[in-house]
Structure formats: structure tokens, C-alpha cells
Amino acid sequence: MEEVPQGCPGTGSAQAGRGASCQGCPNQRLCASGAGAAPDPAIEEIKEKMKTVKHKILVLSGKGGVGKSTFSAHLAHGLAEDENTQVALLDIDICGPSIPKIMGLEGEQVHQSGSGWSPVFVEDNLGVMSVGFLLSSPDDAVIWRGPKKNGMIKQFLRDVDWGEVDYLIVDTPPGTSDEHLSAVQYLSAARLDGAVIITTPQEVSLQDVRKEINFCHKVKVPIIGVVENMSVFVCPKCKKESQIFPPTTGGAEVMCQDLKIPLLGKVPLDPHIGKSCDKGQSFLMDAPASAAALAYRRIIQRIQEFCGHHQPKEEHLVGS
Amino acid sequence: MKTVKHKILVLSGKGGVGKSTFSAHLAHGLAEDENTQVALLDIDICGPSIPKIMGLEGEQVHQSGSGWSPVFVEDNLGVMSVGFLLSSPDDAVIWRGPKKNGMIKQFLRDVDWGEVDYLIVDTPPGTSDEHLSAVQYLSAARLDGAVIITTPQEVSLQDVRKEINFCHKVKVPIIGVVENMSVFVCPKCKKESQIFPPTTGGAEVMCQDLKIPLLGKVPLDPHIGKSCDKGQSFLMDAPASAAALAYRRIIQRIQEFCGHHQPKEEHLVGS
Numbered sequence: 379m380e381e382v383p384q385g386c387p388g389t390g391s392a393q394a395g396r397g398a399s400c401q402g403c404p405n406q407r408l409c410a411s412g413a414g415a416a417p418d419p420a421i422e423e424i425k426e427k428m429k430t431v432k433h434k435i436l437v438l439s440g441k442g443g444v445g446k447s448t449f450s451a452h453l454a455h456g457l458a459e460d461e462n463t464q465v466a467l468l469d470i471d472i473c474g475p476s477i478p479k480i481m482g483l484e485g486e487q488v489h490q491s492g493s494g495w496s497p498v499f500v501e502d503n504l505g506v507m508s509v510g511f512l513l514s515s516p517d518d519a520v521i522w523r524g525p526k527k528n529g530m531i532k533q534f535l536r537d538v539d540w541g542e543v544d545y546l547i548v549d550t551p552p553g554t555s556d557e558h559l560s561a562v563q564y565l566s567a568a569r570l571d572g573a574v575i576i577t578t579p580q581e582v583s584l585q586d587v588r589k590e591i592n593f594c595h596k597v598k599v600p601i602i603g604v605v606e607n608m609s610v611f612v613c614p615k616c617k618k619e620s621q622i623f624p625p626t627t628g629g630a631e632v633m634c635q636d637l638k639i640p641l642l643g644k645v646p647l648d649p650h651i652g653k654s655c656d657k658g659q660s661f662l663m664d665a666p667a668s669a670a671a672l673a674y675r676r677i678i679q680r681i682q683e684f685c686g687h688h689q690p691k692e693e694h695l696v697g698s
Numbered sequence: 699m700k701t702v703k704h705k706i707l708v709l710s711g712k713g714g715v716g717k718s719t720f721s722a723h724l725a726h727g728l729a730e731d732e733n734t735q736v737a738l739l740d741i742d743i744c745g746p747s748i749p750k751i752m753g754l755e756g757e758q759v760h761q762s763g764s765g766w767s768p769v770f771v772e773d774n775l776g777v778m779s780v781g782f783l784l785s786s787p788d789d790a791v792i793w794r795g796p797k798k799n800g801m802i803k804q805f806l807r808d809v810d811w812g813e814v815d816y817l818i819v820d821t822p823p824g825t826s827d828e829h830l831s832a833v834q835y836l837s838a839a840r841l842d843g844a845v846i847i848t849t850p851q852e853v854s855l856q857d858v859r860k861e862i863n864f865c866h867k868v869k870v871p872i873i874g875v876v877e878n879m880s881v882f883v884c885p886k887c888k889k890e891s892q893i894f895p896p897t898t899g900g901a902e903v904m905c906q907d908l909k910i911p912l913l914g915k916v917p918l919d920p921h922i923g924k925s926c927d928k929g930q931s932f933l934m935d936a937p938a939s940a941a942a943l944a945y946r947r948i949i950q951r952i953q954e955f956c957g958h959h960q961p962k963e964e965h966l967v968g969s
Contacts, residue, residue: 425916440790442712442823444714474713522795553822554791578714586745589789616886618885624922625926649894652894656851656898
């Protein structure tokens with residue numbers, strides 16, 4: 379079991395490998411040699427790789443089951459409706475990779491070429507990568523501890539041949555742990571545009587989401603805004619609106635006012651969303667006139683506007 | 699763990715299906731019998747929901763000679779969570795795996811639970827550090843089993859099958875599956891809507907396929923969310939509701955399972 383010894387001074391500290399608590403640690407020699415303090419070479423490699431990627435968006439939530447993957451998938455679908463926009467969707471949820479199912483790509487395999495791993499293409503302009511494509515069966519549990527998950531995320535960012543991409547969307551698991559730290563760390567030199575944070579209206583969700591916002595501030599990731607999913611449910615028979623996840627503390631609206639963060643939009647509960655996801659189809663295509671689809675589209679537009687104002691520095695122009 | 703009779707893990711591959719909600723209400727339900735000592739341990743380090751759901755926000759943990767004292771909701775219901783160790787509920791706990799494992803070890807080793815009939819362990823979604831550590835550290839103490847929570851749609855079931863796979867791999871018995879958010883009954887016209895449609899037959903078909911007991915199905919009820927946000931027991935707030943009745947039937951089945959799995963009495967005096 380990879381366990382940090384009590385009193386570990388940290389691999390990057392001056393005491394690394396030299397402290398009293400380092401005795402007996404299997405990494406003692408490595409740390410004492412200064413290897414732990416050196417930046418991971420993958421960070422520079424990923425920065426190079428990301429030069430062909432204009433905009434990078436993280437989709438986060440402290441809370442599970444609020445619709446991160448659903449939203450990531452439909453953000454990808456929405457952006458890719460413009461054939462001239464190249465979209466890439468990366469699923470770094472190693473334990474519960476939902477993206478292959480939601481994108482209708484179950485059973486697909488990843489191919490290796492000279493230039494790296496090829497993503498699986500839904501459309502010519504929409505490529506997807508997920509650990510789900512590396513499993514022999516969708517029911518296989520990926521029972522990995524943090525370090526192994528980090529290694530996979532590094533490979534995804536460094537070795538996948540995305541090509542020229544306008545938007546890279548990174549779908550994450552719930553929480554503020556290894557996957558999130560690794561994604562931010564490996565993308566640190568490549569400059570993330572920002573994070574979209576997903577929540578549902580009840581306080582139990584908002585509490586975890588505030589932690590996620592706190593995380594973004596700590597690791598200096600800009601916040602594009604918050605999306606509130608599962609806002610209301612409209613009974614198809616009598617049209618009564620029910621708040622199934624009651625916003626006892628004012629929902630995302632009040633939280634965003636308090637924290638001075640944009641609320642990108644609210645998406646109502648719609649059984650068609652779940653059906654489309656299970657069938658691997660785009661809900662935006664399945665139910666384009668629904669309130670939920672319209673809400674998604676407005677949110678996608680606001681994200682595009684945000685990215686439009688945040689052009690990448692053109693440091694790799696020919697001749698500059 | 700010798701003073702703890704029954705140990706139950708509450709798991710799901712999927713997030714947001716109601717693990718913490720269920721763990722809390724399993725604890726409340728068992729503790730309604732004053733003679734039953736219940737302990738609820740929250741090992742979700744990044745998103746510890748149990749303090750809020752149990753109405754214990756702001757509580758602090760005390761240390762004594764015999765270890766950390768859990769926070770008591772009732773005389774017979776004690777709770778421990780990393781949430782009690784944070785200076786503010788909005789503080790992010792941004793720890794990598796090894797540090798989370800250390801915390802879980804401390805929770806299991808250093809908390810002075812006392813004589814306990816049921817220890818319920820609430821987990822985060824996934825099949826990673828927290829789950830491996832909990833199983834590893836409890837391996838010698840013999841877990842009664844795991845209750846696995848899902849919602850009806852295939853996207854959830856897919857992750858839940860992975861969790862079931864995990865249980866088989868690490869040899870944790872499965873008590874059964876609970877399907878949350880089954881249907882929603884419109885309070886006005888009583889129409890039933892399947893908000894999370896069971897496109898592949900829901901938990902019922904999955905349990906038949908995998909030959910695992912389906913402990914019960916709980917309908918969506920806005921009162922559940924309200925009670926959780928207020929830190930109250932939904933079983934007390936809405937005792938006659940379909941959801942509360944469903945919870946009670948499930949809790950009873952879990953008690954029956956544990957009743958058939960008595961711990962070996964290897965620590966009897968004089969044996």
C-alpha cells in the first residue's frame with residue numbers, strides 16, 4: 379500500500395529524504411537525490427501537446443451525481459454542431475467512466491499510431507477519450523489507488539493525439555483529490571481557460587460545491603460559472619412544478635450571489651435526458667424544443683462567449 | 699472492532715444516488731430502539747455530507763485518554779466524519795490518496811466507539827483508495843457486508859456493477875441493493891413519472907442477472923432532500939410517506955441479514 383510516512387516532509391522540500399521520518403521509506407534515496415523536487419517533465423511535454431488546443435475547460439463538482447458527465451457530453455455535442463469547430467472530450471473519471479455510454483461509444487477501442495493514441499470519433503469533429511475504452515468489459519472495476527490514476531491521466535494528456543482542437547472539455551469525477559490535482563498540475567503550463575461547476579439546488583450539494591470553488595481558488599483555476607441541474611420538474615400531465623431537490627438555502631442562485639460567481643443557467647429535470655444518455659444520443663437532438671435543451675444551449679453560448687474573451691496568447695505563430 | 703457486533707459498508711460506484719442519505723437513515727432507523735447502539739462513520743474525505751444530514755454541523759471532536767470521542771446525535775447514536783475536523787464547512791480537503799488512507803486508518807483505530815451493535819460506514823463514490831483502505835483495515839474484523847445504492851438508469855447501474863465486481867474481488871459479502879429515486883408521484887395529480895428511466899430494467903433486472911437481493915426501491919420525495927438539508931430524520935418528518943415505509947422495510951431486511959450472521963464469540967470470558 380502506498381502510504382506516506384508520518385511526518386513526511388514532502389517530496390519537494392529541502393528535507394526530502396533527509397528527515398528522521400524518511401528512514402525506512404522506500405522513496406528515501408529518490409528524494410535524497412533531489413529527484414522529487416524536479417518538476418515532472420510531463421508538464422512541459424503536455425504544454426507542447428496542448429499548443430494545438432485553443433480552449434481547455436474543466437467540468438467539476440464537489441458533489442457526485444449532479445450531471446457533470448451529462449453536461450460535459452452535451453457541451454461537446456453542442457459545440458460540435460458547428461462542423462468547423464473541432465471538439466475533444468476527455469473523461470478522467472477512472473473509477474466510474476460514464477462518457478463512453480453517454481456518447482454512444484460503448485465497446486469502442488483505442489488505436490495507437492506513430493503520433494500517439496487516437497481518440498474515438500463520434501463525428502469527424504468530435505473526438506473522445508476515456509479509460510472506459512481500455513476496459514475489456516464495461517463491468518470491470520478499475521480498483522486503482524491515487525498514484526496509478528495519476529499516471530493514466532498523465533498519459534491521456536500527453537499521449538493522446540488530439541490534433542488541432544478548438545475546445546478540449548475535461549470531465550472529472552466528484553471530489554477534490556488526485557484526479558483534480560493531477561489534471562490541474564499537468565495542465566498548469568498549458569493554461570486552462572477555466573472551470574464550469576455543476577450543482578443541484580439542495581444545500582447538501584452546494585456544501586460540496588463550495589469546497590470545489592475553494593479548490594479552484596487555491597489552485598488558481600478561473601471559474602467560468604456554475605450550472606444548476608435538476609432545478610424543477612414539470613409534471614407532464616398537470617404541468618405542476620415540483621422542486622424535487624428543494625433549494626432550502628436559495629439554491630445555486632444565492633450561492634453565486636454570495637460568492638460573486640456567474641450562474642450560467644438552470645436546467646430543469648427532464649426524463650428525456652436520462653433516456654438519451656442511456657441510449658448514447660444527444661439530448662439536444664432528441665428533444666430540441668424542450669426547456670432543458672434550451673437551457674443547455676443558453677449555457678453553452680455563455681461558455682463560448684467566455685472563451686471568446688480569453689484568447690490563447692499566440693506564442694507559437696509562425697515567424698514570431 | 700471487538701466491541702462492534704455488526705459492520706456494514708454503504709457503497710455505490712455512482713455518485714449522487716443517496717449513499718449518505720441512506721446511511722444516515724439506516725442509522726436513525728436502527729437507533730430508534732434505545733437499546734441498540736449505533737455508530738455512523740463517514741469516510742468521504744472530500745465531500746463529507748454526514749454532519750449536515752445528521753444535523754451536526756459545527757460540532758467538534760474531543761480527544762480523551764481512550765481515543766477520539768464520536769459526536770452523539772442521541773445517547774445511542776454516535777457519528778464521526780472528517781467534516782468535524784474542518785474549521786469551516788466550505789474548506790476543501792484537497793488530499794491525495796495516501797493522506798486520505800491515513801485518516802481512514804485513524805478513524806477506525808483511534809475513535810472510541812464503545813460497545814456498538816451496528817457500525818455503518820458511509821463511503822464516497824468509486825472504487826479507489828477509500829474503499830480499498832476501509833476493506834483492508836476492516837479485513838481482520840470481518841465485515842457483515844455491503845449495501846449497494848443505485849438509481850434506476852443504466853448510467854448508474856454500469857458503475858454499480860463495477861462496485862459489485864469490487865466487492866467480489868475483495869471478498870466483501872453483498873447484503874443487497876437499494877434502488878433510490880425510483881419514481882416520482884406528482885403531489886397534485888398523482889401521476890407517476892420515472893425521472894431517471896430504467897431503460898435496462900433498473901436495479902430489479904440487474905439483481906436478477908447477478909443473483910443479488912434487491913432490498914427495496916425508494917421513490918423520489920422532496921421531503922427527503924428537505925430533511926437532509928435541515929439535518930433531521932426523514933423517518934420522523936414524514937413517517938407515513940411511501941419513501942419512509944420503503945426505508946423501514948429495507949432496514950428490517952438488513953437487520954435480518956445481520957441477525958443470521960452472528961459474529962463468532964471468540965472473545966467470551968473464559969473461552
